[in-house]
Amino acid sequence: MNHLDPGEEERRLREQYAQMNEDELQAVADYGYELTEIARTTLQSEISQRGLNVKLRDAPPAAPAAETLDESDDLLDSPQPEPEDTEEPEEEEDYVAVCPKCHSSEIVFQGRDAEPATGSTNESKFNWSCDACGHQWKDDGIEEEA
Numbered sequence: 001m002n003h004l005d006p007g008e009e010e011r012r013l014r015e016q017y018a019q020m021n022e023d024e025l026q027a028v029a030d031y032g033y034e035l036t037e038i039a040r041t042t043l044q045s046e047i048s049q050r051g052l053n054v055k056l057r058d059a060p061p062a063a064p065a066a067e068t069l070d071e072s073d074d075l076l077d078s079p080q081p082e083p084e085d086t087e088e089p090e091e092e093e094d095y096v097a098v099c100p101k102c103h104s105s106e107i108v109f110q111g112r113d114a115e116p117a118t119g120s121t122n123e124s125k126f127n128w129s130c131d132a133c134g135h136q137w138k139d140d141g142i143e144e145e146a
């Protein structure tokens with residue numbers, strides 16, 4: 001028989017609670033819903049006897065659901081590498097000008113039209129001619145940046 005005598009348990013609990021200070025009793029009371037009936041009764045008795053403002057909790061507090069919503073922190077803590085968005089344009093290095101008519105690269109730069117005094121460079125004023133087919137045209141010149 002391993003049955004604990006209720007009177008014995010109460011006595012043991014009473015001694016235990018008697019040695020606790022208010023904070024400790026409060027800590028126990030916070031988990032009042034987990035205590036045995038004897039423990040609850042004994043604890044309440046001890047609290048009343050000391051005239052403490054400690055209340056036994058009857059049920060576990062509502063789960064703090066908000067704490068699980070902070071998963072975005074993980075993303076901030078570990079910044080993902082930017083996806084490679086620097087795809088090279090297809091074989092456009094150096095912008096090799098070709099004849100727009102025959103696509104020959106045998107073209108000759110003939111010079112530019114006289115620049116307007118305003119310095120505007122928006123107009124097509126680069127004169128080209130094609131050695132291959134003799135075509136002549138104008139464009140904005142070779143683009144400097146890729």
Ligand SMILES: [Zn+2]
Nearest residue numbers: 099102130133
């Ligand atoms: Zn040509």
